[in-house]
Amino acid sequence: MCVEQFQQTSSVVESDICGRDADKKMIINWLTSDTDNMLSILSIVGMGGLGKTTLAQLVYNDPRIEGKFIVKAWVCVSEEFDVLNVSRAILDTFTKSTENSDWLEIVHTKLKDKLRGNRFLLVLDDVWNESRPKWEVVQNALVCGAQGSRILVTTRSQKVASTMRSEQHHLQQLQEDYCWKLFAKHAFHDDNPQPNPGYNEIGMKIVEKCGGLPLALKSIGSLLHNKSFVSDWENILKSEIWEIEDSDIVPALAVSYHHLPPHLKTCFAYYTLFPKDYEFDKECLIQLWMAENFLHCHQGSKSPEEVGQQYFNDLLSRSFFQQSSENKEVFFMHDVLNDLGKYVCGDIYFRLEVDQAKCTQKTACYFSVAMNNKQHFDEFGTLCDTKRLRTFMPTIRIMNEYYNSWHCNMSIPELFSKFKFLRLNYCRYLKEQPSNLHELTNLHRLEFVNTKIIKVPPHLGKLKNLQVSMSSFDVGKTSEFTIQQLGELNLHGRLSFWELQNIENPSDALAADLKNKTRLVELELEWNWNRNPDDSAKERDAIVIENLQPSKHLEKLSIRNYGGKQFPNWLSNNSLSNVVFLKLHNYFKSSLDGIVSIGADFHGNGTSSFPSLETLKFSSMKAWEKWECEAVIGAFPCLQYLSISKRPKLKGDLPEQLLPLKKLQISECIQLEASAPRALELDLKDFGKLQLDWASLKKLRMGGHSAETDNGFDSQKTFPLDFFPALRTLHLRGFHNLQMITQDYTHNHLEFLKIRECPQLESLPGSMHMLLPSLKELRIYDCPRVESFPEGGLPSNLKEMGLYKCSSGLMASLKGALGGNPSLESLGIVELDAESFPDEGLLPLSLTCLRIRDFRNLKKLDYKGLCQLSSLKKLILGNCPNLQQLPEEGLSKSISYLFIGGCPKLEQRCQNPGGEDWPKIAHITTVFV
Structure with missing residues (x-):
């Protein structure tokens, strides 16, 4: 059993389309032509797999129609045509809200109010309804739009088009040359036919069998991509499956399915559980495959997640899945392939x-x-x-x-007795599990991550083969779900213990039996931060944490706000040999103040300590003065990342065993001396003395006042960029005496530069346009003495820029610095003293995202400055309390995302419905007010 989320799509990857230019042109001409009709309907008619939805997506997203319609909506109808549900879906999509009414009259009244006087475009995808009375009921609510409104329909049936009394555009099979082009793109490397003429000859015959269907061509081409022998191609050409008699199944797709290995057939078939026409998350699907034991993992080989990724990529490469153009983590399957899945299953x-x-x-x-x-x-x-x-x-x-x-309100009767998997993740209304859950003797896995469950059946532990995954356990929250009950469960995955100070009897912690939870790979132990434990509480904390010893299979461990005076014994006896991540973190009112020195009680006295540890973090151990590790020659052999913060008394050198570190973070450790000659990433603030190979650094973040380095600069008044020739990322913060950043040589690697809270800084690096040619992102925060950009302007490859609390002089030089920059896509400006913004010609035409925040005196947006931004898609307006209204002319038709927050006067005018400025933004796809 599983609860998941799925979404529909109106997106399309245009690079995978060919041979439809004439069709697209015809439909766009129909959409944009002048007509006396209040409402016109056009049906794209054609068999499954021909590309009807893809063509509609191309048209729907074409910029040429953006200015023609006030509102647009895409609704996938599919096979069931319920008048109320279809009407409600149309209303929901137009209003971007959810209509709960079960009264058709109420739904239609709201729909008419939304469309009245507005020219709209509605796409009804995958329509099967052949009942004219049903359609007429829906249509009656759509006839009140403005003159020129359009409905575009996709359907496999000409009878459906006739039912809707629509014009018809019959989509034909691809022409032969386009068929070969599409097939070759998927079958051959770089679209190039094979030098062996046998491939081409057989390929042409296979293409002919695909009947001009784009989906079939892509699928069969992907199948042949990894077939290395001509004989393999011949076998596929001669397959009897081409003669399949079921008229609803595309033979080429059946051939592709037939040649899948068994494990991929199983994973493909599982998809048929999901509704047609939706987008899904790749990771979610892989987790479901894991739960169903579809992933074949061999001892010592790849993890289940890695195997799942491989299976998914195999199906994707064979065109059984397709990727959304809007979100690279989201995918969908053509409904013809869904039909195939139902047929074979x-x-x-x-x-x-x-x-x-x-x-x-x-x-x-x-x-x-x-x-x-x-x-x-x-x-x-x-x-x-x-x-x-x-x-x-x-x-x-x-x-x-x-x-x-x-x-x-779930009950689990006898019919569920054979369930193997029950997933209740994110069921936020579920507070307890069924009392007879323990009767599901075949249940192998139970998940209740991110729920409000405070009660579990008392005999759940009797299911010896049950794997349980839960995200957190709040100690003492309820007497109906105690820490002792965890001892009976076969816990898997990750678990956080909260409020551990509520354990009154430390033996209760021992009853949780974490030492034998061999499948628990991530553990967090947390006490409340807002407490000052007395000696008795500190002693109890020490016993509790000792009794919460995890298994040797644990991989990640975090300990927060622990009040004991010493580390637990299991931390130092090498029992956590598989831990790769360890974090010890404390807040103000609770700290490891009793620990002055870290030595054998932390990493033991053996020849090896934490052999698998890759990341180690310490925070807020205010009494810690010394780290002794000389006795353990093989300590931390795999450590890559060390973070030490808020250790004001820690002094001396770091252990020699840490020299191989690749990433080092030191914050508020002014007496510490460190050497990390192999480090490639540094994050430093208020540190002591540091010895590094500065020339090899890839990423550097520095802040604070006190700093002493071995390369001759004190990071106080001057920052010599030439000392860091390999840097890709540089972030300077809080250098109150820094006056300039110097450079004499070209830095081809630097892509990100951020300078923050440097009140004495007078200028940016000189000749940036020449010396920083690879810079893609620039952010200047609170540097009031920087009055202008360097001569020559900004680098031509700059794509993102943020200006926060900058001087008026710097803003005045912005236009000249940008100079028609063809690459800048995103610009954010915070705290500018201006009543009108932006001035005409100030911003580059390439801009796709503009963020305006904390303009306290801003009263209006300059239409001339905005309307020229023909590529602008995202506009964010935040904390502009005096911004009264949008320009009379409205906003650019190219904008698809608008956020307005902290602008009370403007927010009132942009309310839907009724706001005076709402008609100016009603065309925007996503609006947050």
Whole structure:
């Protein structure tokens, strides 16, 4: 059982499209042409896999139509055409909100109010409805838009188009030359045909069998990409599967599926549980595959996550999945492939659609159900004959998307007795688990991460094979879920213990039996920060932490606000040989003040200590004065990153064993002397003396006052950039005496430069346009004496810039510094004393994102300065209390994201509905006010 979130898509990757220019031109001409009709409808008609949705996406996202319509909406209809649900989905998408009413009249009234007087574009994707009365009910709510409104439909059926009385554009199969081009792109390296003419000859015959379907060409081309022998191509050409009789299945896709290895067939088939036409997260799908034991992990080989990544990438490379153009972590599957999955799976995988009759197949092992917002699925009795059920996956459909909240008063009757996997993650309304959960004798895995569960069944520990994953345990929050009960559970993954000071009897901690939780790989032990423990409490803390000894398989450990005077014995006896991350962190009112020296009680006296540790962090151990490690020759052999902060008394040298460090962070340790000759990354603030190979540094962050280095500069008045020829990232902060940054040579590697809170700094590095040619991001924070940008302007490759609390002189020189910079995409400005912004010609035309914040005196946005930004997509306005309204002319049609916050006068005018400025921004896809 699983609860997840899925989304639909109107995005498309244009690089994968060919041969549709004429179709696109025709539809755009139809959309932009003048007409006397109040509402016109066009249906794109064609068989599955032909590219109807892709063509509609191309048109929908084309900038030529942006200014033609006040509002746009994309709604995927799919096979079920329920008048109320479709109307509600259209309203939700237009208003970017959720309509909960079950009264059609109320929904239609709101929809008419939204569209009245506005020219709109509505795309209805994948329509199957052939009932004219149903369509006419929906259409009646859409006829009140302004003249020139359009509805674009995609459908496989000409009868559907006739039902809607629409114009029709019949999408044809790709022409032969485009078929070959698309096939070759996926079958051959660099689109180049193979030198062996046998490949080309067989390839042309295979292309012919694909029938001009783009999806089929991509899929079969991807299949052949790794086939190295002509004989492999011949076998695929001669496959009997090409003669498949089912008219709903594309033969080329069936051939591609047939040649998948068994493990990929299983993972592909699992997808059929999910609704059509949605986007999904890759990591989420991999986790589901893991839970179903689909990933074949061999002893000592890759982790399950790595195997899952490999499986996913294999399916992606064979075109079974496609990547969203808007979010590289989001993917989707064509509905024709979904049909193929249902065909090959038979009744083993069963998906119950929204408002479909509550019936299931008795042979179903995997079952999913889609519900509308606030719809309950408590009809478990209808599944009583589903004796083979292994997975139950509910999803809720809200605003045409699928979400991971489940409002259900759950009971677990006998029919679930064969469940193997129960996932209740992010069920934020769930406070307790069913009392008879322990009766699910076949349950192998239970997850309840990020829930409010405060009660678990008392006999859950009787399920000896059950793996339990939970994110946190709040000690003492309830008497119905105690720390002793954890001892009975086979815990997996990550677990945080909070409020450990509430353990009154330390033996309760021992009962948690963490030492035998061999699958618990990440552990956090935390006491409340707002306390001053007395001696008795400190002694109890020491016993509690001793009793919470984790297993030797632990990989990550964090200890926060521990009040004891010494480290637990299990930390020093080499029992944590697999730990790669260790953090000891304390806040103000609770500290390890009793620990003056770190030595054998921390890393032991053996020949080796923390053999796997890669990251070690100490914070706020205010009494710590010395680190003794001479006795352990092999301590920290794998340590790469060391962080020490807020140790004002720590002095002397760091242990010699730490010389191989790659990354070092030191903060507020003014008496410390350190040497890290191999370090490539440094983060330093208020440190003592440092010896490094400065010329090899890749990343440097420095701040504070006290600093002594071995290369001759004191980092007080001058920062010599030439001392750091390999730097890629430089961040200087809080140097109150720094006056200049000097350089004489070109720095080809520096890509990021941030200067913050340097009140005496008078200038930026000179000749930046020549000496910093690779700089991509520049941020200047609170440097009031910097009055201008360097002569020659800014580097031509600069893409992002942030100016915060800068002088008026620096802002005055901005126009000249940018100089029509063709690369700058993002600009953020904070605390500028201006009543109008931006001046005409100030900002480069390449800008796609503009952030304006804390302009206390800003009263208006200059339309002329904004309207020229034809590439601007994102506009963020924050903390401008006197900004009264948007320009009378409105905002650029190119803007797709608008955020307004801390601007009370403007926020009132931009409310939807009714705000005076709302019509000026109603066309924007995403608006936050």
